[in-house]
Each structure stands twice: as structure tokens, then as C-alpha cells.
Amino acid sequence: MSKKIRNSLLIIFVALAIWFTPVPEGLSPQAWHLFALMVAVIIGFILQPLPVGAVAFIGITVIILTNTLTLAESLAGYSSSAIWLIVSAFLFARGFIKTGLGRRIAYLVLRSIGNSTLKVGYALAISDLILAPATPSSAARAGGIIFPIARGLASALGSEPGPTSRRAGAYFLQVVYQTEGVVCAMFMTAMAGNPLMVELAAKVTGIQISWGMWALAASVPGLTAFILIPWLLYLVYPPELKHVPQAKEIAKEELLKMGRLTLQEGTLAVTFVVALFLWCTSSWNQLNATTVAMMAVSALLIAKVLTWNDVIQEKGAWDTLIWMGSLVGLAAELSKKGFIPWFADAASSAMSHLPWAACLGLLIVIYMYSHYGFASLTAHISAMYAAFVAVAVASGAPPYLTVLALAFTANICLALTHYSGAPGPIYYGAGYVELPTWWRLGFIFSLVNLVIWIGVGAVWWKVLGLW
Numbered sequence: 001m002s003k004k005i006r007n008s009l010l011i012i013f014v015a016l017a018i019w020f021t022p023v024p025e026g027l028s029p030q031a032w033h034l035f036a037l038m039v040a041v042i043i044g045f046i047l048q049p050l051p052v053g054a055v056a057f058i059g060i061t062v063i064i065l066t067n068t069l070t071l072a073e074s075l076a077g078y079s080s081s082a083i084w085l086i087v088s089a090f091l092f093a094r095g096f097i098k099t100g101l102g103r104r105i106a107y108l109v110l111r112s113i114g115n116s117t118l119k120v121g122y123a124l125a126i127s128d129l130i131l132a133p134a135t136p137s138s139a140a141r142a143g144g145i146i147f148p149i150a151r152g153l154a155s156a157l158g159s160e161p162g163p164t165s166r167r168a169g170a171y172f173l174q175v176v177y178q179t180e181g182v183v184c185a186m187f188m189t190a191m192a193g194n195p196l197m198v199e200l201a202a203k204v205t206g207i208q209i210s211w212g213m214w215a216l217a218a219s220v221p222g223l224t225a226f227i228l229i230p231w232l233l234y235l236v237y238p239p240e241l242k243h244v245p246q247a248k249e250i251a252k253e254e255l256l257k258m259g260r261l262t263l264q265e266g267t268l269a270v271t272f273v274v275a276l277f278l279w280c281t282s283s284w285n286q287l288n289a290t291t292v293a294m295m296a297v298s299a300l301l302i303a304k305v306l307t308w309n310d311v312i313q314e315k316g317a318w319d320t321l322i323w324m325g326s327l328v329g330l331a332a333e334l335s336k337k338g339f340i341p342w343f344a345d346a347a348s349s350a351m352s353h354l355p356w357a358a359c360l361g362l363l364i365v366i367y368m369y370s371h372y373g374f375a376s377l378t379a380h381i382s383a384m385y386a387a388f389v390a391v392a393v394a395s396g397a398p399p400y401l402t403v404l405a406l407a408f409t410a411n412i413c414l415a416l417t418h419y420s421g422a423p424g425p426i427y428y429g430a431g432y433v434e435l436p437t438w439w440r441l442g443f444i445f446s447l448v449n450l451v452i453w454i455g456v457g458a459v460w461w462k463v464l465g466l467w
Contacts, residue, residue: 004049004050007047007048007049008049009282011040011047011049013243014043014438015036015040016036018032018035018036018039019036019037019207024342026338027338028338028343030068030337031334031337031338031342032339033066034063034330034333034337034339035333037066037068038331040059041326041327042383044059045323045378045383046232046374046375046383049220053318053319053323056322056326056327057326058129060074060329066207067068073329073413075329076329076333077326077327077328077332078325078329079330080328081288081289081326082290082324082328083193083321083328084294085195085293086136086317087317087318087320087321087422088293089135089189090136090137090314090317091300091306091311091317092134092296093134093135093137093304094310095268095300096145096268097140099262099268099305100262101268101269101413102231103254104255104261106149107149107254108146109123109130109259110123110124110127110149110153110386111248111252114251115245115247117171117241117243117246118230118231118234118243120172120177120245122175122230124149125145125175125226125230126236127140127149128142128179128180128183129183129186130181130437133187133272133276134192134275135190136192138187138191138414138421138423140316142176142180142183142423142427143198146176147173147430150172152170153168153247153250154167154169154173155169156246156247156260156431157169159241159432165432168239168241169237169430169432170237170239170432170435171233172239173430173432173433174232174441175229176423176427177423177424178415178445179216179225179229179230179417181412181413181415181421182226182411184411185222185407186219186222186226186432187215188214188227189293191377192324192378193377193378193381195412196327197406197407198214200328200331200381201326201407203331203434204335204344204386204389204390205389205403206399206461207400209278209308209404209421210283210289211282211292211355212279212282213465215280217287217460217466218408219460220457220460221408222453223225225448225449225453228446228448228452232383232445233445237437253374264303264305265288267299267300267303267305271300274296275292275295275296278295286421297311317332327382332387340387340395343389343391344387344390345394347387349393350406352396353433356392356396356397359391359392359395360397360405361454362394362439363391364405364406367409367413368413368416368450369416369446370410371413371417372420375418375419375420376421377410377411377414378384380413385406385407387404389403398466399467400461400463400466401458403466405454405457407459409450409453409454412446412450412453415441416439416442417442417445418436418438420442462465
């Protein structure tokens, strides 16, 4: 029996086992059956007997066929603005790759500061950060744009997998990977799961987080982590080469090959800056983040930076639309049918002996290190985020503090293992860092990130008046 068949049978078994378990007191049969099928969908996301989008589509179909939800209720999630924000951001990101503007930005940063291995590390990470607001895929950003540059630099400096890996390449790849979770956390549009968490938080707690509020809340802990991590990695995992003036020369050569800034690159750059301005001033201009993203994509289509063929070929956008739309809709219905409030009350009662701070702290630690069992940030979010937020708020934790702390934790756990985020297999597969070292560094920097994001972050959010 193949692994995919075994996983499919396990998913069906779990769904049936929960479905036919007696309905707990205080819940309706409809809420319990919806929970059973949603658990099956989430397990399907984790085990992936079929692609995630296919699992979501089949799950929605079963929910409709079993009369657990109506057709309208089952498809309601696809009208969510968060879904279309991510679709638009994927299309925006395609422009950076298609025009070459992403590579140009990385080489410009490298040319400016890249005369030592530490500075090259910062240059690679800064390039990733610059691209993040309009690139919701860490695989496309860190894997498709930054990785080839980092790998090429390592080779040019005589650092290859094996005996020379520690010369420079191992540090370059680790500094990008260890800062990738921070980059994902900095902006709502930097990771596909972030708008999903915003949507789930709204369903569970009723609070609304705008693009600007997210960026402001992330700014101080994010920049602190961004400044410290490359330097700390340089201390605990030092490269053999310290000064690499040839890195600037490599960047200059690559920029010469690329030639002058093209009209398409210039149009994309202006559109990007305008979109950032509108996102950051949404409280003043009253434009929803999704509206701004759609305006930007429309401008790129009108200017022919993107063609309609580019749009329909952006598989990541439409795959995300299917699976994320299903989750948003099902999560909303779970709350409406009473399951989320019931679960939060039950779990908070079990933790009633703990003060809210201890309860929230415990949930954050559990969330962080349970990621050892996940190969996807979005699957982890789908499985645990809404429930953990509900439990913490029910225990008395301030809603904004809870939503932000768990949302940022959901990003910074990316670097724990070589499989815990989309760029992981790409960077580990390069062969520069041995597996035990990879996991050791992942654990060390998970502690660093928790101290910064939850410690410094909580103080910053207090200053902002969010709790």
C-alpha cells in the first residue's frame, strides 16, 4: 500500500471517528460534524495525499454533500478580502521576478555594503526585507531571488559544499534562512498565512488589524531581530573569510550585465512605492489593503508590466485562493455554529488555575515548538492559531497582545528545521550545512526570536496602547 493511500485512509478514519463520537454537551450535532470534517481537511494539509488545493476542494465538496453546511455557507470564505490581498500580492511578486527588479535591488544593496562576509550577510537579508511587502511567498523571495545570488557569491569566493563550506557559503545561506521568519513577520503581505491569521483573529475576537498596524507592531521587535541575528550568527557560526571586497565587484559586474533600468522595472518600482505609501496611510486615505493591492496589479496590467497570461499562469495565487478561501469560510462557520466559543471555554476552564500571562506564555511556547511536527507555516496556522487565540483570550489575556504574539510566533518558527518552511529544502539541499548543525542553530535562534518578539514586542505594543 502506497504512502498516499495510507494517508488518505487515515484522514477518512479520523473524520469518521470524530463524526460518530457522541456530541459533547453544549454543542450541536452540526457544529461537531463540521469540526470533524475540518480536522480531516487540516490533517490532509499536513499529510498531503493530494496537493493542498485539491484537499481543500474535496473537503468543501464533502461538507456540502453531507449537509453539514449549505452551498452558500461553504463558499462564503472566497469573498474574504484577505484572500484577494494575497492573490494580488502574488501577482505583484511575479512582476519582481519577471522584470528582474528583485535581482537588481539585491545587487544594488550588495554593491553598497558588501565588503565583508558580515556585511554581505546583512546585504542579502536586507534585499529580502525590501522585497517582502509585495512578495507573500518565501519560496519565491528567498528561494527564487536571493538564493541564486547567495549561492553564486559563495562559489565565486571559493566556498563549495564540503571542506570549503565554512569559508563563506554556510554563513550566507544560514543568515538568509535564520532571518527569513523575521522578514515574513514584518509585513502582513510578506507571508501567505498572515492575512489568514488576521481574518481568523477577526472571527474569534472581533478585532481588526490593518496593514499599517501590523507593520507598526512588527517594526521594533522586527528591526531588533534583524539587526542582532546576522551578528549573533557571525559569532556562533563564524565564516572563515572575514573580508570579501570582491563581493562588491561581483555585484558591479552583474549590474553591468543587467544594463540600465528598464521602463518596466521603473514602472514596477514606482507602483511598489505608491502601494507602500497607501498601505501605510490607510487610516488617512480609507483605502483597504486589498483595494490598494488590486489597484497596483491593475496599474501593472495597464502598463503591460504584467500580461493577462502572467496572471493566469501564477499558480501560487490561485492555489492559495482555493485552500485559504476554504479555511477562512470553515473557521468562520465553526465560530458561528458555536464550536470555537465552546472549545475556548472548555480549555480555559482546564487552565483556570493559571494567570492569563502564564497561560499565554505556555501557549506561545507550545505553538513555537509544535512546529517540529509541521512542514508548512500555513498548515500550522490552520491547525492551531484560531484555537490558541480563543483559549488565551478566554483566560483573560488582552486580545491584541494575544493575536500579535501568536501571529509573530507563527512566522519566527520557520527556521527551526530544514523542512519547516518553503525555502528550507532549497537552502539545506545546497549541502553547505550539516543536519545536526542546522537544527542546533534553529533552536538557538528560536530562543533569540522569542525573547525579542515576545519580550521587546510586548513592551512596544504596550507603548502603542494595544494592551
